[in-house]
Each structure stands twice: as structure tokens, then as C-alpha cells.
Amino acid sequence: xxxxxxxxxxxxxxxxxxxxxxxxxxxxxxxxxxxxxxxxxxxxxxxxxxxxxxxxxxxxxxxxxxxxxxxxxxxxxxxxxxxxxxxxxxxxxxxxxxxxxxxxxxxxxxxxxxxxxxxxxxxxxxxxxxxxxxxxxxxxxxxxxxxxxxxxxxxxxxxxxxxxxxxxxxxxxxxxxxxxxxxxxxxxxxxxxxxxxxxxxxxxxxxxxxxxxxxxxxxxxxxxxxxxxxxxxxxxxxxxxxxxxxxxxxxxxxxxxxxxxxxxxxxxxxxxxxxxxxxxxxxxxxxxxxxxxxxxxxxxxx
Numbered sequence: 035x036x037x038x039x040x041x042x043x044x045x046x047x048x049x050x051x052x053x054x055x056x057x058x059x060x061x062x063x064x065x066x067x068x069x070x071x072x073x074x075x076x077x078x079x080x081x082x083x084x085x086x087x088x089x090x091x092x093x094x095x096x097x098x099x100x101x102x103x104x105x106x107x108x109x110x111x112x113x114x115x116x117x118x119x120x121x122x123x124x125x126x127x128x129x130x131x132x133x134x135x136x137x138x139x140x141x142x143x144x145x146x147x148x149x150x151x152x153x154x155x156x157x158x159x160x161x162x163x164x165x166x167x168x169x170x171x172x173x174x175x176x177x178x179x180x181x182x183x184x185x186x187x188x189x190x191x192x193x194x195x196x197x198x199x200x201x202x203x204x205x206x207x208x209x210x211x212x213x214x215x216x217x218x219x220x221x222x223x224x225x226x227x228x229x230x231x232x233x234x235x236x237x238x239x240x241x242x243x244x245x246x247x248x249x250x251x252x253x254x255x256x257x258x259x260x261x262x263x264x265x266x267x268x269x270x271x272x273x274x275x276x277x278x279x280x281x282x283x284x285x286x287x288x289x290x291x292x293x294x295x296x297x298x299x300x301x302x303x304x305x306x307x308x309x310x311x312x313x314x315x316x317x318x319x320x321x322x323x324x325x326x327x328x329x330x331x332x333x334x335x336x
Contacts, residue, residue, distance in 0.1 A: 041118050043177075049322070053287055055309060060208060062141075065157075067127065076123050084305050085260075089200065089308045089311050089312060090308075090312065091327070092304070092305050092308035092309075093305065093307075093308030093309035093310075093311060093312045094309075094312065095305070095309075096305055096306055096309030096312065097309050097312060100114060101114050101115065101306075102114065102115065102119065103116050103312070104116055105117055105274070105275045106118070106273050106274070106291065107292075108276070110302035110303055110305075110306060111302075112156070112254065112299060113295075113303075113308050115125055115272040115288065115291055115309075115313060116277060117275065117276060117285075118274075118286050118287055118288045118290070118291035119313065119317075120277040120278060120292055121190070121270075121277070121278060121286050121287045121288075121289060122259065122287045122289075122314070122317060123283040123287045123317070124190050124194075124278050124281075124285060124319065125190060125193050125197065125206070125258075125265075125285065125287055126255065126258065126259050126317075128191070128194035128281065129194045129198050129201065129255065129258050130251070131256055132194060132195065132198040133197075133198040133199075133201050133202050133205060133254070134251055135204045136185040136202065136206065137198025137201075137205035137206045137209060137251075138205070138209050138247060140202075140206050140208030140209075141205075141206050141210045141213060141247075142209075142213065142235060142240070143152075144157065144158065144206075144210060144237050145210050145214060146212040146213070146230070146231065146235050151238045154294065157268065161203050161207065162203070162207065164203040165203035165207060168263075169200055169261050169263050169264050170263045170264065170267060172196055172197075172199055172200040172224070172268055173196060173263055173264030173265070173266070175193065175196070175199065176192060176193075176196030176199070176264060176267070176268045177268045177269070179265050180195045180196060180268070181268050181269065186282075187270060187282070188269035188270065188271070188284055189281065189282045189284060189285070190278050190280075190281045190282070190283055190285045191281040191282060192266050192268050193264075193268060193270060193285060193287075194281070196264050196265070196268055197258045197261060197264065197265075198256075199258060200258060200261065200264060201254035201255065201258050202254075203248075203284050204250060204253065204254040204257070205251055205254045207250070207251050208246065208247060208249065208250020208251070208253070208254070209243070209246075209247045209250060211246065212243035212244075212247045212250070213239060213240075213243045213245065216239050216242045216243050217236075217303025219239050220239065221238065221239065224237070224238050241265055241332065243331045244329075245329045245330075245332050246287060248325050248326075248328055248329040248332070249329060250328075251325065252321075252325045252326070255321060255325075256268065256318060256321075256322065258314055259289075259314070259317065259318050259321070260289055260314070260318075261289065262287075262289040262290055262293055265289075265290060266290060266299070270284075270285060270286055270287060270288060270290055271284055271285070271286050272284045272290055272293075272294045273286070273294070285318060288310055288314045288317070289314070291310055292307045292310045292311060295307035295310065
């Protein structure tokens with residue numbers, strides 16, 4: 035036995051050495067990949083920080099009470115963002131009110147009620163394709179359907195409906211993924227206790243999926259708040275000396291006001307645009323904070 039062991043030892047030594055080299059190579063490759071992904075992350079974060087620092091340096095001096103409560107003007111020292119700020123709030127709030135319930139209802143039907151056949155798969159494919167359609171196409175659709183076809187004119191309601199159809203595919207896809215993530219055992223347990231399908235969806239599935247649905251809604255509305263092309267297409271104005279009072283009033287929004295100021299040659303208007311960008315970011319962060327608060331509240335309940 036000792037002779038056999040002595041003969042096998044020289045054969046196993048190269049195998050152990052090769053295994054050690056492979057493990058070392060794998061560790062080095064893993065470290066290199068981690069460094070590469072970290073560098074890619076830092077490129078994006080660094081570009082964002084540079085942009086924010088540049089905008090903050092130019093725009094912080096513009097933000098005061100007069101800037102927030104004054105209407106746009108041809109004179110930079112008198113110009114403000116009151117009409118654009120309130121227009122953005124109107125558009126964003128109405129878009130959320132329209133798109134969220136419709137999108138969640140569509141996702142619930144497709145996941146919980148719709149039968150599996152070719153027509154359902156066709157709808158799913160179209161929803162996925164619509165999520166990648168350029169926003170200008172939605173603007174043309176809103177101009178033809180809401181502004182002219184339904185006779186709503188160039189109003190807050192037309193803008194909100196246009197942005198709603200823009201973000202609905204994103205919310206539907208996110209809501210479907212959240213509903214899919216709910217374990218089937220939850221549904222089966224509720225059915226075993228005698229619950230109907232609607233009771234299962236309302237009392238078990240939807241509350242568990244709501245944090246994921248809110249996450250998708252945050253991303254969709256974050257896209258909507260910065261859109262300019264569809265609103266310009268439907269005829270949102272670049273200069274308004276009043277704030278909307280109803281959904282049938284004309285409007286402007288912060289991205290359009292920023293675009294208008296940036297396109298002017300005077301440096302004073304460029305500084306005003308930087309201040310408006312900071313206000314838009316604050317509006318976006320406030321909306322996201324509210325949505326994240328609601329999402330975390332539902333998560334704690336579960």
C-alpha cells in the first residue's frame with residue numbers, strides 16, 4: 035500500500051498545482067471584473083456630480099421668493115417660474131391620477147384574469163414595444179386624438195392625457211412583474227379558505243405587489259416630469275402670465291420654460307434656466323420621496 039501511495043503522489047501533485055493556478059486566475063478575473071463595473075459606475079456618478087455642481091453654481095443665486103412667485107418676463111431681473119412651476123404640478127398630479135389606476139387595472143387583468151392565448155400574447159408584445167416608442171410619437175398622437183379629435187384644445191387635460199399614455203406601458207410592465215413576484219402559495223391558501231378571485235387579488239396579491247408597483251410608478255413619473263417634446267407638439271405655450279385654475283386652461287411646464295431660456299443668447303437667462311433646473315430637481319425628489327414613503331409604509335405593513 036505504501037508503494038502504491040508513493041507511485042500516486044507524483045501524479046496528483048501536478049493536478050493540485052493546476053487547480054491552484056485555475057483558482058488564482060479565477061480570483062484575479064473576478065477582481066478585474068469588479069473593478070471594471072465599479073469604474074463604469076463611477077463614470078456615471080461622476081458625470082452626474084459634475085453636472086449638478088455646474089448647475090448649482092450657476093443657479094443657486096437665482097432661487098429666492100421672487101423667482102418662485104414671478105411670471106416669465108423679457109427682462110431677466112423680473113423673470114420667474116410661477117406659471118411653469120404650477121403647470122408642472124398640475125400636469126404631474128393629473129398624469130398620476132389618470133395613469134396609475136388604469137395601468138394597475140390593466141396589469142391585474144393581464145396577470146390574474148386574461149386567458150393564455152395568442153391575443154393576450156399580442157397585447158403583451160405591443161405593451162413592451164410601446165414602452166420604447168420615442169416620446170415625440172406620443173406627442174403627435176396626443177395632438178391628433180386629444181387636442182383635435184376630442185376637441186380638448188391645448189389644455190392641461192390634453193397634456194396630462196398625452197403624458198399618461200406615454201408612461202402607462204412602463205407602469206403596466208412594472209406592475210405585472212410585481213404581481214408575478216407574489217408566490218402562488220398565497221393565492222392557493224386564499225382560495226382554500228373560500229375566497230373569490232377578486233377577494234384574493236384585492237386582499238392578498240395587490241397589497242404584496244404594491245411596493246413594486248410604486249417603484250415602477252416612480253420611474254415612470256420621473257420620466258414624465260422632464261418630458262418636453264410631447265408637450266411642445268400638443269401646443270404647450272412658452273410664455274404664460276397666469277397659473278392654470280382648471281384642467282381646461284392653457285399651460286406651460288418647467289422643461290419648456292428651461293428650453294426657452296437656454297435658447298436665448300443672454301447669459302442672465304442661462305442662469306435663470308439653471309435655477310429652474312434646480313427647482314425641477316427639487317420637485318422630482320419631493321415626488322419620489324412621497325412615493326418611497328408610501329412604498330416603505332406598505333412594506334412595513336406586510
